[in-house]
Amino acid sequence: MGTARWFSLGSLLALARLLEGRLVGEEEAGFGECDKFFYAGTPPAGLATDSHVKICQRAEGAERFATLYSTRDRIPVYSAFRAPRPAPGGAEQRWLVEPQIDDPNSNLEEAINEAEAITSVNSLGSKQALNTDYLDSDYQRGQLYPFSLSSDLQVATFTLTNSAPMTQSFQERWYVNLHSLMDRALTPQCGSGEDLYILTGTVPSDYRVKDKVAVPEFVWLAACCAVPGGGWAMGFVKHTRDSDIIEDVMVKDLQKLLPFNPQLFQNNCGETEQDTEKMKKILEVVNQVQDEERMVQSQKTSSPPSSTRSKRSAPLPPEASEGSSSFLGKLMGFIATPFIKLFQLIYYLVVAILKNIVYLLWCVTKQVINGIESCLYRLGSATISYFVAIGEELVSIPWKVLKVVAKVIRAILRILCCLLKAVCRVLSIPIRVLVDVATFPVYTMGAIPIVCKDIALGLGGTVSLLFDTAFGTLGGLFQVVFSVCKRIGYKVTFDNSGEL
Numbered sequence: 001m002g003t004a005r006w007f008s009l010g011s012l013l014a015l016a017r018l019l020e021g022r023l024v025g026e027e028e029a030g031f032g033e034c035d036k037f038f039y040a041g042t043p044p045a046g047l048a049t050d051s052h053v054k055i056c057q058r059a060e061g062a063e064r065f066a067t068l069y070s071t072r073d074r075i076p077v078y079s080a081f082r083a084p085r086p087a088p089g090g091a092e093q094r095w096l097v098e099p100q101i102d103d104p105n106s107n108l109e110e111a112i113n114e115a116e117a118i119t120s121v122n123s124l125g126s127k128q129a130l131n132t133d134y135l136d137s138d139y140q141r142g143q144l145y146p147f148s149l150s151s152d153l154q155v156a157t158f159t160l161t162n163s164a165p166m167t168q169s170f171q172e173r174w175y176v177n178l179h180s181l182m183d184r185a186l187t188p189q190c191g192s193g194e195d196l197y198i199l200t201g202t203v204p205s206d207y208r209v210k211d212k213v214a215v216p217e218f219v220w221l222a223a224c225c226a227v228p229g230g231g232w233a234m235g236f237v238k239h240t241r242d243s244d245i246i247e248d249v250m251v252k253d254l255q256k257l258l259p260f261n262p263q264l265f266q267n268n269c270g271e272t273e274q275d276t277e278k279m280k281k282i283l284e285v286v287n288q289v290q291d292e293e294r295m296v297q298s299q300k301t302s303s304p305p306s307s308t309r310s311k312r313s314a315p316l317p318p319e320a321s322e323g324s325s326s327f328l329g330k331l332m333g334f335i336a337t338p339f340i341k342l343f344q345l346i347y348y349l350v351v352a353i354l355k356n357i358v359y360l361l362w363c364v365t366k367q368v369i370n371g372i373e374s375c376l377y378r379l380g381s382a383t384i385s386y387f388v389a390i391g392e393e394l395v396s397i398p399w400k401v402l403k404v405v406a407k408v409i410r411a412i413l414r415i416l417c418c419l420l421k422a423v424c425r426v427l428s429i430p431i432r433v434l435v436d437v438a439t440f441p442v443y444t445m446g447a448i449p450i451v452c453k454d455i456a457l458g459l460g461g462t463v464s465l466l467f468d469t470a471f472g473t474l475g476g477l478f479q480v481v482f483s484v485c486k487r488i489g490y491k492v493t494f495d496n497s498g499e500l
Contacts, residue, residue, distance in 0.1 A: 031056050034066035037080040039197045039224045039265045043068075046262030047077055053101060055161055065145050067161050070204070071101065071127035073214035075164040078201030079144040083193030095141060096159045097121075101128045111159050129160050129213045137209050142166030144200040144219070146175055164202045165215045170240055174219060177238065177246045177289065181221070185285035189232070189278045190225035197224040199264055203257070205240075216240055220258070222251055224269035225278075232279045233269035236286075245293050248286045287359065295348065 034056035035041040043066070048054075051072040057065045057079075065081035096111035103122040114131050117124050124130070134141055141163040166174065178200075190196040199222040204214035218239040225231045235254030238246040251268060255261055 031066045034063050034080075036063070037066045037082055037197070039226055039269055040267075042266040043080070044078070044199065044262045044264045045266075046260045047258075052077060055098065057159065057162065065162075067144075067159075069098075069101070069128070069161045070214075073204040074127070074129040074133075074212060075202055075204060075214055075216065076144050076162055078199050079162055080197070080199050081145050082198070083187055083190070083196035094158055095131050095163075097124070097128060097130065098159065098161055099124075101161075102126050129163070131160070133210055133213050134165070137165075138167060139165035139209055139215065140168055140171055142171045142174065144202065146178060164219070165209050165213055166240070173293065174238060177236075177293070178221070180289045180292075181236065181246075181286070184289070185282045186223050186225075186234070189282055191227045191230075195226040195231075197226065197265070197269075198222075201258075203259065220254060222254060222264045224251075224265045226270065229273065230275045230278060231270050232274045232276075232282070233265060233271070234279065234282055245290050245297075246286075248283060287355075291352065291355070294351070298347070 030041065030043055031038075031054050035043070038044075043054075047068060051070055053069045053071055055067040055069055056063055057067055065079055067079045068077040069075075070077050094113060097114050097117050098111055099106040099108040099117055099121045102124050106121055108117075108120065112120075114124075125133075131141075141160065142165065143158075143163050145162055186198075187193040187196060200219065201222075202216035202219050205217035207215045209215060218237055220238075221236040222233070223235075224233045233251045235249045235251045236246055237249055237254065237257065238244060249257075251264060255264055
């Protein structure tokens with residue numbers, strides 16, 4: 001039996017069970033253990049509302065895929081899973097319901113049959129679709145993550161939270177599209193497929209089955225290949241009208257088609273490192289899938305239904321019908337069959353040629369538009385850079401003028417400061433010194449004659465002193481000579497008188 005863990009938004013009981021790992025509240029952005037089904041472990045941003053419930057779909061104790069379920073529209077917003085691995089065999093379709101969506105107080109944590117839930121779940125069907133909602137209607141339970149793409153032999157994909165109302169013809173074509181895209185385009189261009197992340201979702205219309213379950217306006221698929229150096233991202237849209245063909249779109253364009261304009265993959269699945277060659281190969285396969293779908297539709301429209309043929313042949317009596325099925329009728333059919341086949345072949349050839357011509361023109365136009373966009377982008381970038389540089393210079397002019405004015409003012413202040421310092425130093429000199437300095441020339445000029453006189457007197461005194469010294473010296477010498485002579489003369493006189 002499949003099990004599922006679901007995540008309520010805003011329930012008080014969720015806060016208590018969050019500790020047990022059963023529910024993830026609104027504060028937690030991810031799906032808990034099912035975050036591994038999203039690129040970079042991050043669910044799409046911008047889709048969670050109060051009416052959306054996060055479900056980690058489980059089977060036999062293991063996580064199988066993740067679902068964001070709308071309790072208002074009673075259909076899934078999207079289901080997320082990794083690279084599909086087709087199941088080896090079929091399984092009994094046992095459609096299950098989630099007990100805790102309608103009854104948060106329920107102790108049942110596993111998805112159970114609707115018949116079992118009637119007696120054990122309160123308010124069953126108040127917030128989710130039931131099997132009885134599809135009875136006696138023109139719609140079937142179409143899986144967003146089909147069982148045929150899953151390697152799980154359990155019945156995790158057979159939950160009503162993974163299903164939306166689809167007509168039988170649309171469901172068949174949608175499953176064929178999914179298988180063709182997965183087997184021929186997406187998985188082969190993503191290595192072994194281990195790094196392929198898939199989102200399949202719905203956009204509800206205003207029409208509801210039994211005024212309860214919203215019928216999708218269109219279904220969509222977004223794929224993200226996270227192979228290092230060779231990743232890519234692609235989107236696909238298919239409207240529920242029988243005549244619509246699956247359309248390939250870029251992920252950015254797909255996000256604009258969805259409510260709230262969400263971001264499906266973090267960083268747009270490594271947008272700057274995507275491999276354009278692989279994306280071109282994918283588009284080639286998608287074109288083939290579209291051609292095959294157009295061919296199938298044309299065959300259906302060219303051959304009337306069996307009910308129409310029976311109505312046309314009903315008025316004929318048995319004899320007439322037997323007669324009409326005679327040899328003539330067989331002969332006409334034998335002759336007309338080659339012409340019909342030839343007409344169909346010509347039709348297919350013309351359609352293929354026209355499509356290739358349109359595709360070639362589209363490629364050429366796209367290249368021209370890309371070239372023009374590149375030129376315009378470069379021209380715009382250069383123009384913006386030029387105006388930005390001019391703007392920066394214009395903005396910097398007042399700042400530079402202010403800097404120059406500031407420097408001039410600072411220089412003037414420095415000059416005034418120097419002048420004030422000189423004045424202060426001049427004013428700090430004593431007045432007597434200033435008077436002495438001022439009268440110094442007068443005193444100097446008046447002292448010159450006196451100095452000259454003093455010099456003359458000094459010179460005269462010196463000369464007179466020299467003369468006095470000379471005459472005194474000579475006089476002293478004469479006196480000494482005279483004294484010596486006088487003594488010598490007296491002695492001689494005395495000696496001479498003795499003899500006598």
